[in-house]
Amino acid sequence: MKLIYFADTKRKEVAEAVEIFRKFAEGKAEILENCFGRKNCADYAGIADIAVVIGGDGSILHAAHSLLGAGIPAAGINMGRLGFLAEFSIEHLEEHFNQIFEGRFAVEKKLLINCEAAKKDGTVERVCALNDIAINSGRPFNTIEMEIEVNSSPVTSCVGDGIVVCTPTGSTAYNLSAGGPIISNDVEAVCITPLNPHSLSFRPVVVDSRKVIQIYPISVNDGSSVNADGQTIAELKDVESIKIEKSPQNFEIISNPDSTEWDALAYKLKWAQKPHYKENLEE
Amino acid sequence: MKLIYFADTKRKEVAEAVEIFRKFAEGKAEILENCFGRKNCADYAGIADIAVVIGGDGSILHAAHSLLGAGIPAAGINMGRLGFLAEFSIEHLEEHFNQIFEGRFAVEKKLLINCEAAKKDGTVERVCALNDIAINSGRPFNTIEMEIEVNSSPVTSCVGDGIVVCTPTGSTAYNLSAGGPIISNDVEAVCITPLNPHSLSFRPVVVDSRKVIQIYPISVNDGSSVNADGQTIAELKDVESIKIEKSPQNFEIISNPDSTEWDALAYKLKWAQKPHYKENLEE
Amino acid sequence: MKLIYFADTKRKEVAEAVEIFRKFAEGKAEILENCFGRKNCADYAGIADIAVVIGGDGSILHAAHSLLGAGIPAAGINMGRLGFLAEFSIEHLEEHFNQIFEGRFAVEKKLLINCEAAKKDGTVERVCALNDIAINSGRPFNTIEMEIEVNSSPVTSCVGDGIVVCTPTGSTAYNLSAGGPIISNDVEAVCITPLNPHSLSFRPVVVDSRKVIQIYPISVNDGSSVNADGQTIAELKDVESIKIEKSPQNFEIISNPDSTEWDALAYKLKWAQKPHYKENLEE
Amino acid sequence: MKLIYFADTKRKEVAEAVEIFRKFAEGKAEILENCFGRKNCADYAGIADIAVVIGGDGSILHAAHSLLGAGIPAAGINMGRLGFLAEFSIEHLEEHFNQIFEGRFAVEKKLLINCEAAKKDGTVERVCALNDIAINSGRPFNTIEMEIEVNSSPVTSCVGDGIVVCTPTGSTAYNLSAGGPIISNDVEAVCITPLNPHSLSFRPVVVDSRKVIQIYPISVNDGSSVNADGQTIAELKDVESIKIEKSPQNFEIISNPDSTEWDALAYKLKWAQKPHYKENLEE
Numbered sequence A, B, C, D: 001m002k003l004i005y006f007a008d009t010k011r012k013e014v015a016e017a018v019e020i021f022r023k024f025a026e027g028k029a030e031i032l033e034n035c036f037g038r039k040n041c042a043d044y045a046g047i048a049d050i051a052v053v054i055g056g057d058g059s060i061l062h063a064a065h066s067l068l069g070a071g072i073p074a075a076g077i078n079m080g081r082l083g084f085l086a087e088f089s090i091e092h093l094e095e096h097f098n099q100i101f102e103g104r105f106a107v108e109k110k111l112l113i114n115c116e117a118a119k120k121d122g123t124v125e126r127v128c129a130l131n132d133i134a135i136n137s138g139r140p141f142n143t144i145e146m147e148i149e150v151n152s153s154p155v156t157s158c159v160g161d162g163i164v165v166c167t168p169t170g171s172t173a174y175n176l177s178a179g180g181p182i183i184s185n186d187v188e189a190v191c192i193t194p195l196n197p198h199s200l201s202f203r204p205v206v207v208d209s210r211k212v213i214q215i216y217p218i219s220v221n222d223g224s225s226v227n228a229d230g231q232t233i234a235e236l237k238d239v240e241s242i243k244i245e246k247s248p249q250n251f252e253i254i255s256n257p258d259s260t261e262w263d264a265l266a267y268k269l270k271w272a273q274k275p276h277y278k279e280n281l282e283e
Helices: A012-025 A057-067 A090-101 A261-268 A278-282 B012-025 B057-067 B090-101 B261-268 B278-282 C012-025 C057-067 C090-101 C261-268 C278-282 D012-025 D057-067 D090-101 D261-268 D278-282
Strands: A002-007 A030-034 A050-054 A074-078 A107-119 A124-129 A132-136 A144-150 A153-160 A162-166 A189-195 A205-208 A213-219 A225-228 A231-235 A239-254 B002-007 B030-034 B050-054 B074-078 B107-119 B124-129 B132-136 B144-150 B153-160 B162-166 B189-195 B205-208 B213-219 B225-228 B231-235 B239-254 C002-007 C030-034 C050-054 C074-078 C107-119 C124-129 C132-136 C144-150 C153-160 C162-166 C189-195 C205-208 C213-219 C225-228 C231-235 C239-254 D002-007 D030-034 D050-054 D074-078 D107-119 D124-129 D132-136 D144-150 D153-160 D162-166 D189-195 D205-208 D213-219 D225-228 D231-235 D239-254
Touching: A002 A012, A002 A057, A012 A030, A012 A050, A012 A090, A050 A057, A057 A074, A057 A239, A074 A090, A107 A132, A107 A225, A107 A231, A124 A225, A124 A231, A132 A239, A144 A162, A153 A162, A153 A189, A153 B261, A162 A213, A261 B153, B002 B012, B002 B057, B012 B030, B012 B050, B012 B090, B050 B057, B057 B074, B057 B239, B074 B090, B107 B132, B107 B225, B107 B231, B124 B225, B124 B231, B132 B239, B144 B162, B153 B162, B153 B189, B162 B213, C002 C012, C002 C057, C012 C030, C012 C050, C012 C090, C050 C057, C057 C074, C057 C239, C074 C090, C107 C132, C107 C225, C107 C231, C124 C225, C124 C231, C132 C239, C144 C162, C153 C162, C153 C189, C153 D261, C162 C213, C261 D153, D002 D012, D002 D057, D012 D030, D012 D050, D012 D090, D050 D057, D057 D074, D057 D239, D074 D090, D107 D132, D107 D225, D107 D231, D124 D225, D124 D231, D132 D239, D144 D162, D153 D162, D153 D189, D162 D213
Parallel strands: A002 A030, A002 A050, A050 A074, A074 A239, B002 B030, B002 B050, B050 B074, B074 B239, C002 C030, C002 C050, C050 C074, C074 C239, D002 D030, D002 D050, D050 D074, D074 D239
Antiparallel strands: A107 A124, A107 A239, A132 A162, A132 A225, A144 A153, A144 A213, A162 A189, A189 A205, A213 A239, A225 A231, B107 B124, B107 B239, B132 B162, B132 B225, B144 B153, B144 B213, B162 B189, B189 B205, B213 B239, B225 B231, C107 C124, C107 C239, C132 C162, C132 C225, C144 C153, C144 C213, C162 C189, C189 C205, C213 C239, C225 C231, D107 D124, D107 D239, D132 D162, D132 D225, D144 D153, D144 D213, D162 D189, D189 D205, D213 D239, D225 D231
């Protein structure tokens, strides 16, 4: 098996983990290159079998963008902390990577969303996101207003600090902070969640991912921006409309057979943790 | 075209609407029977072409249960108020029903969920729901605890006043009151939403409807119950486990081509209504 | 110093804690009686100096009701778990109780609310609550409707599963499960929080505790009830109106100088716990 | 009676309203000056009896800052839309202003909060706010972290897009969009509400307004700012600590005897509006 990897070796603990991984892989897999920082790894399509990302969920998010077009699955190795995406641990390589190196692994397909921001100058910004597209206002209190359409059908307008459209993968990121629901991995849907909406009655909406979402800025302010996976791709004041739809591609990730998405929720977000109430309940 | 209908003619405005409908249908469709109150209309399978429900969303909810097995689509006629399910208006029959009587209509398939409550005495209560399965505690402060599994994978435990598992149709009913998201009609998912959970960190979870949800009561109290579309089907203290899964059947509803689900949200729930802020925004 | 105590000695760990406490108190304080289960301890006014409650927050809630009229402060001793009210630990008596037995302690005054439920038969149920008055519907989906007035000024009507009116002490109990805010101890306010409201736009309201809150049932169902600190005091269908106002009395509790209310929030409710995000933040 | 007024007469409808007001006031009150745009009107202390603000709530917010030190109450006149602060209508001057010009009016005291941002260069920014102090992060996903203390007691840290500390007046503004509770006017409290917190378990906290709130930036990003009533007063990266406490002054506003704060909530925010459910309830 041939593999590329992504590791920010300027970080000491990552460099150490790379050493551990290299030793472990010796004689089992051929390590081609550290692609960290490369924008595009499509040239490894058909050459590498898998990509290994050493770091946390943030590292995988970056690698996912580089791997678009390469069509190879990624395995995320964390350094001590379970992640939503970095499901394997550098401390327990032997538990799973012997099998992975033999090509025995299950792949989970993660929904990707394409975003096209059509600008007033006639150009179009195109980007693909694994987590979310967020439209954020600039300085506070300068609320922005947008119109939302789903499959050309007007849905509602939204006044507030902005809006997030997330994938199931991204539902546990910014969406969750904004009050959105958790969406399980295999649901074919995206969620539209407002950011500090002025309307008391606005609620997140879960929409079939095969639908096309259009967002039209009505009133914006300086500093408002369109962001994909946390990176600004356009100033909102230059944008005429934003189209978000399912990407024909998926991001493929090698899943850990010993861990469920619920484990990660409980561990990372302390989701649904019980209070120290027991005594009361007994009384 | 042959049709059955559902109408609670003891209600004066419903009786009047039936008269209006009868007159309008004369010579265009053959009206077979008022099936209101009948538990099962499966004998009309292959005989009636459609079912017309005259009343509000609640009437359609009841009719949906009767029509299981009949396999005919329903058209809901409201009396003045747009509904999520009762999409047609008695005041504008001519706009849509000429076409419907000619068999020209689009059908929307609504996800149904089956619930099996396995009881300690070995019997099983089975029911099908269009909106939701709700597990509710009895008198307040006697909180209940349940374990939740999805496809045999432990998800979390839930301590509080109960839990709701809803379909997209039911997402705008009890689920919404409990803080859950709106789920668009064609999303293949159900939502698990806690009722007044003790955990500060519990959030609604949207799960693929092809998954099987199991709920195990851990500690319950007198008066706790399992409810399908608002009807109690079992006392929770008699129940060992509750299995919820997608029904192989759908509820088919004739949709109004001039109205979207977003219209109903805006009208019925005053969803996403803007505040009277305009003046401020201009300043 | 003379003291009474409250301890449910049928519970083994409570009985053991009582023994530890008795030994510790020997020669330092005179222990008069175990008042557990007594409804009224007003006869100890002027006789006992303090009341010691051995148990959790639930035990103190019960003792608070018994101590109305006695006018003596209570010290809560938990058995291993910090509580909002049970601030002292049986394992560290020497740290605080030597001082307490010498009369050196600070007292925190907790707001109590009086509730008068005026019944249709002309009688009035009166009760005093430390946590909250909750009005709950019976079986699910049989939503209830109430009109709320503050100082005779109509505030709003509320359709849903009910309503909670809580003190600052009770803000971390049922109110929090229902989505209400945390109210710090010394705020002179109560919070009105709806239970699963039908209105998307309902929000909790914090009201000056010197105001009088009136609640009028508009439509109720069998099984709806009025509850004070978790105990049913009236069936809602028998009730014409419910008046809630600040009690002229307070519940006095001896506070732990080494612990803040924020400690209890962080410990008991895992309030504001950070996710395991650190790695991401560094990236 | 002598009065000053605030009116942005560049706005046509405001200029027209000023004319209506002038005519109405002729012979009843002496109009001194349009103070719109003036930063400080303290020189009118003892000279003018009241200030009249013609515009919406935003206009009054601006005027409130100018009137600090003048010690005269303000009456807000809206142009067609009821406001929280602009309680009188230009269309119904005769209903209330004859009495007001005779000095017969009730004044409502609004809590003001002082904010001191101590900067790393040793200087201090001081500002007084009627609505809120908001600390906001810059570009999205660059979350910030702050430590919060109340009366020198550590409360919690907060990771997310920022934090809002609001007065009761401000509770219906940014705080409400961020999920905070409504706080009635006469409650002596402020509310600390997080903006898109990373912690699932963070809840708004209502704190006695006599307490001192200290906020310490732990990790910030470029573009993070400290804002008072929507105006940026400092870049967060230059700030060492932020102290928020009750101002010894109040903002005095002439209240409309025919309108309650609940009316404004229902009108402006469509608070607690019932859904179009009636039909269902009847069924």
